Amino acid sequence: MDYFLNGIKNALILIATLDSETYSAIFTSLRASSLSLLASIIIGLPLGFFLGFYNFRGKKIVKNxxxxxxxxxxxxxGLFVYMFISSRG
Known part of the structure; x- marks a missing residue:
C-alpha cells in the first residue's frame, strides 16, 4: 500500500512543481487523442450516415x-497498429 501512496504523492509533486517532462507527456497525450477524435469524426460520421440511410449491395456484409x-x-x-508502424514489423 505504501508503494501506491508514494506513487500518488510523487505524481502530485510532479504536477504541482510544473515539471516540464510531465506536462510535455500530458500535452502529447491530449494532442494525440484530439487528433484521433477528429479523424474518427471526419471519417466515421459520413460513413455511418451512408451505412444507416442508404441501401446498397453488400450492406449486410459491411454491417457485419x-x-x-x-x-x-x-x-x-493498438498492437496491430504498432506492428504496422514499427521498424521491424
Missing amino acids: IVNSLLSLPTVVV
Missing part, C-alpha cells in the same frame, strides 16, 4: 464487419 470490429479490444487494435 463493422459490428465484428466493434467487439475487438482496443489493446488488440
Whole structure:
C-alpha cells in the first residue's frame, strides 16, 4: 500500500512543481487523442450516415464487419497498429 501512496504523492509533486517532462507527456497525450477524435469524426460520421440511410449491395456484409470490429479490444487494435508502424514489423 505504501508503494501506491508514494506513487500518488510523487505524481502530485510532479504536477504541482510544473515539471516540464510531465506536462510535455500530458500535452502529447491530449494532442494525440484530439487528433484521433477528429479523424474518427471526419471519417466515421459520413460513413455511418451512408451505412444507416442508404441501401446498397453488400450492406449486410459491411454491417457485419463493422459490428465484428466493434467487439475487438482496443489493446488488440493498438498492437496491430504498432506492428504496422514499427521498424521491424
